[in-house]
Amino acid sequence: MRTITVKNAIHIKSTKENVWNFTQNFDNRKTWDKSILECxxxxxxxxxxxxxxxxxxxxxxxxxxxxxxxxxxxxxxxDVKSFIIKSGGGSWKYETENNQTKWTQVNSLVFKNRFWFLVLGSILRKKLEVNTKKSMKIAKTIIEKNNYDI
Structure with a gap:
């Protein structure tokens, strides 16, 4: 396979409705997900x-x-426009655990060909992993600090 996948989970001291509302509102996305330049x-x-x-x-x-x-x-x-990435996907879960929300992300990228996967696969997997963890920590901080609620 030419696919990289990362999984990360974080606990946030807020309801799953609040976490959902913040993370699924694309007006907020660039404030916590620094990998997104425009949306x-x-x-x-x-x-x-x-x-x-x-x-x-x-x-x-x-x-x-x-x-x-x-x-x-x-x-x-x-409709991916990239020299190396063909497609990808993800799944996010929001679960109540000990009066907190366990937010889990699974994110994947599929390379266009074996060459790009062999050359950049491990580097991009690590970058995706680091960016996912960092973004989730930023979202956690914002949600807990502001007790975000729509």
Whole structure:
């Protein structure tokens, strides 16, 4: 396979509804996810479709497959504009645990070919892992500090 996948979980002292509302509101996204340079909601129904531009120069659309409010999302990276990345996807879960929210992310990238995977796979996997953890920590800090609620 030419796929890299990272998984990370973090506990946030807030309800899963608050964590969902903050992390799924794309007006907030650039404040906590530093890998996103630009984003725009293209449509909300029948499925959520978001255009993004990342620090790596990737432009793509996030097409939500599951959007179960305050519980789970799954999405696919489509219409990808990149020299090395073909597609990707992710799944985020929000679970109540000990009066906190356990927020889990699983994120994947699929390389266009074996060459790019062999040359950059381990580097980009590490970068994706670091960026995922860092972004989740920033979101946690903002949510807990502001007791974010919509």
């Amino acid at each position: 725009q909601v293209l449509q909300k129904k029948p499925f959520k479709l978001i255009w993004i531009k990342t620090i790596g120069g990737i432009k793509a659309k996030l097409k939500y497959k599951i959007c179960d409010k305050a519980n789970k999302t799954t999405l696919k990276l489509i």
